[in-house]
Amino acid sequence: MTSRTPRYKSGDPVRVDDRDVAGHCRAPWYLRGHTGVVVEELGNFRDPERLAYLRPGLPRQILYKVRFKQTDLWPDYVGPARDHLEADITENWLEPVVPARRKANAS
Amino acid sequence: MTHTHPHTHGHGDHGHDHDHDHNEPHPPQRDHDAGPMGVYEVMEEAVRLLLLEKGVLTDAEIATQIDLMDSRSPALGAKVVARAWADAAFKQRLLADCRTALAELQIDIGQIAEFKVVENTPQTHNVIVCTLCSCYPKLLLGIPPAWYKSLGYRSRTVVDPRGVLAEFGVKIPKSQEVRVHDSTADLRYIVLPMRPKGTERMSEPQLAALVSRDAMIGTALPSVPRKT
């Protein structure tokens, strides 16, 4: 198995894809469409969406620990803004977040 | 661990009547073999007998696997925590590469998952959940408690961790971050609690006695030693 180069590195903002899936997957519903930050690359693992149907789980997926601000996930979160949630998400569920281009100061 | 009647679990079909036959003579079997069976208990016996008949599994394999799981327990996890508290170099190895550090203590975590230790600090309190199933570091801590697998814990810990922790009697000040880890993939998480103050002269076994299972899930703090 050739090892692929990770698409993301620690510190990169990423969004969890908001797609629907018919079968087994490990990207939780409550994170889909939400933006977090990669805090660690965790190595590569066989793809659970294929392993679930007894296929070999290839290509292997690079796994990332992604950190989300709780106040971003839940509009009515009761704890302080410093609280976070981390989840482990495979690369095929992540998309890059392009920082919003600053609007020119022209009035 | 509290020890209660085994029939309080796993029989959604017939309720939880502990006292069903206390006035009846017991047949000459172990106590828990005398009560009513659940349909899944019947299924277990039937499937097991078929697998044994066909040579798919052997009694010895099943017994060995049960013994393996029985050998993993919160006490084993507490030993690891105590070593990390007592030995800073070990702690660094444990945080960097849990599998290898546990192997130093002759703990084999198998091939199903990787383990990762997250460290509590004055700034951050960690708590572990698995919202999608009930992933848990079984090959260190043993079988998880029922509440860890409950829909209540799995659903609420991600959205209201401070509320859940308060139900467990743990109040985290707002000045400290609460960091929830949802075990969604191939890693199993263990919390390394903070070493309580006043434990500087304690031996590793004394330290281990302060560490509960829940402290390694993040739903409890280590016991504070009594002043002597």
Add this chain to the structure above:
Amino acid sequence: MRKTKTRGGAQGRAVHDVGGLDFGAIDRTEHDLALWEKRVDAMMILLYSKKGLWTVDAMRRTIEDYGEQTYDKTEYYEKWMRAMRNLLVEQEVLGKSEIEAKMAEVAERHRKAGRKVPSHKVAWA
């Protein structure tokens, strides 16, 4: 008790995907596992890790295919046992009829020994 979008399986939130919902207070009653539950744990792990008959994710997929009612009403090792039965049939290790026949035989033996044994069947799903 389930708040927000209901779980629909093919579209939307799946039955097992409960993060952020509200199932109310957590029952912290503890109990040791019954012997049959320890056996389910052991057999399941042996069948997928040592025997390679399926994968952890195949077990999860099987459990996730239960309807919402079954998922919510069954205990942990009941879910595992049902998944083991279904996967053994899916992988053609055992047949449905031989499992049902053996269950009837086991139930009858325990009934004769004086135990109460339920007579209903567990649906094939």
